[in-house]
Amino acid sequence: MKHPETLERLWKVISLVPEGSVASYGQIADLAGLPGRARLTARALAKAPQELGLPWYRIIRSSGHIAFPIGSENFAEQRAALLNEGVIVKQNKIDMRQFKWQPTIETLLFELDY
DNA sequence: GGTGTGACAACAA
DNA sequence: TTTGTTGCCACAC
Numbered sequence: 001m002k003h004p005e006t007l008e009r010l011w012k013v014i015s016l017v018p019e020g021s022v023a024s025y026g027q028i029a030d031l032a033g034l035p036g037r038a039r040l041t042a043r044a045l046a047k048a049p050q051e052l053g054l055p056w057y058r059i060i061r062s063s064g065h066i067a068f069p070i071g072s073e074n075f076a077e078q079r080a081a082l083l084n085e086g087v088i089v090k091q092n093k094i095d096m097r098q099f100k101w102q103p104t105i106e107t108l109l110f111e112l113d114y
Numbered sequence: 115g116g117t118g119t120g121a122c123a124a125c126a127a
Numbered sequence: 128t129t130t131g132t133t134g135c136c137a138c139a140c
Contacts, residue, residue, distance in 0.1 A: 025122050038122035067121035
């Protein structure tokens with residue numbers, strides 16, 4: 001990471017994803033001002049301190065699929081967490097048209113200080 | 115410094 | 128729709 005600030009920026013954006021919706025790795029990167037850096041979002045999640053209490057399970061692939069391998073412990077946990085707040089997971093996939101986070105202009109302006 | 119590996123994504127076929 | 132390719136770059140060897 002060039003600036004350690006980058007990680008915190010990603011964490012900040014992730015923290016804004018509201019209950020009942022999801023966001024893709026690339027979307028988080030974009031909102032953090034890091035287009036094309038989806039993989040960095042993945043790293044940021046893996047390194048995020050537990051204490052931050054980030055909604056890590058609301059971050060999925062742009063395809064609507066959960067990134068963890070089907071059958072893994074993490075996959076099961078993420079799927080359960082999503083179902084628990086009303087996000088429908090059908091055939092191991094989520095309908096992005098229905099559940100993708102659409103931040104309001106207010107959120108963009110006041111929560112993400114550009 | 116070279117190489118392979120990711121909680122990824124856009125695009126072509 | 129699925130699969131392959133390419134772009135991305137931090138990190139571990």
